[in-house]
Amino acid sequence: MEQQGDSISRLLRAWRARIDAHTLPELRWVQPRPGRRLSQAHVARMTGVSEGWYRALEAGRRQDFSESFLLRVAQALRLSDAETLTLFLAVTGRRPPGLPARPREDLPEGVRSLLQQQVSYPCYLSDTAWNVVAANDLMGEWFPWVLRPAPNLMRWALLHPEAREQMLDWEDNCARQYLAMLRVAANSDPANAELRALVREILDADADCRRIWSEEHDVVEHRDGHVFRLCLPYHGHTEVRVASHVLLPIQRPDLRFVFITPLTD
Incomplete structure (x- = not known):
């Protein structure tokens, strides 16, 4: 000391x-x-x-x-x-709260290059409120919603009708996981107005999400290694199992680098 x-x-x-x-x-x-x-x-x-x-x-x-x-x-x-x-x-032994946010488009060249060079797996960068700030070509082919204006993972996964068709076992394997992550994030950064607004928007807009939020108390910090079952147009609507892998770029700890890898077993 x-x-x-x-x-x-x-x-x-x-x-x-x-x-x-x-x-x-x-x-x-x-x-x-x-x-x-x-x-x-x-x-x-x-x-x-x-x-x-x-x-x-x-x-x-x-x-x-x-x-x-x-x-x-x-x-x-x-x-x-x-x-x-x-x-x-x-x-204090803790990180400071609320350091000034850098522009979402201000990506380190190495991180941007690594994203663009991924041709085997879909991958993307998202910020602390799950806004997708960049994605590789394959991510856009698997999930065309990332090419729409202001794409946000939570809004798509929890509110968009196509997510309930494309993410199999939607309630247990998707909604409960994502809402548990939102619960952690909202409590970890109460000063983040964008994150608070995102939680309110989702709960106000969807009765299923409100029900799950009220009856569940689980918390999940990230979904690294989580397995999803998907049914996407890209795969001819046949079921595929994938795992998500979450990395934190040391140059931009406010961003998440997410890879999606198919499972063969």
Whole structure:
């Protein structure tokens, strides 16, 4: 613990030392006018706490530091996403909530290339609200809905009539799984307005989903390795069994890289 505290102490001092206080609009009207050096008192003022409270953080002493306070520290010190992550992990052991979302179209070239090079299996990228942001050609051939405007896996699987025909054993093997995943996601990120709206839309629109939601309490974080039975036009409406595999690109942990592989047994 002491080594961890010492480490974050040194980082916080370094992050504070690199900032020119004269450039900060938050200190523009402070009297007397601060010098170039950003002090602990300045950071305390910018984050709305006492100097002693901020000093305890910078000294690496254990306190009940709130997430909102740490986010204000990150803003005051102009921390990058990686620096904010380091601060949160060192102080709370958790990842920070609500880092600014990057544009869905802003895909790392390596991730985009890997997706396009997949010619044996359908695969796609989705965000934390299950919006499909990119898909390979085979995914579009198996599941033409991904080519429609603003495709969303949950809306299609839970609300679209064709999903109930194409995903066999729809209620037990699809709806209950996906609603259990939505339950985890909604509770893991309550500040995600898009996710909350998606849950409301699905429950408002479909009586079966409302019934399953009210009678079930299962939670599922992901469907990696889950087996689905499909009946798709692409396969001449003959049954196929597939498994889904979910990967998280390290460059974009807000995205899921999903492969769909046929089972032969």
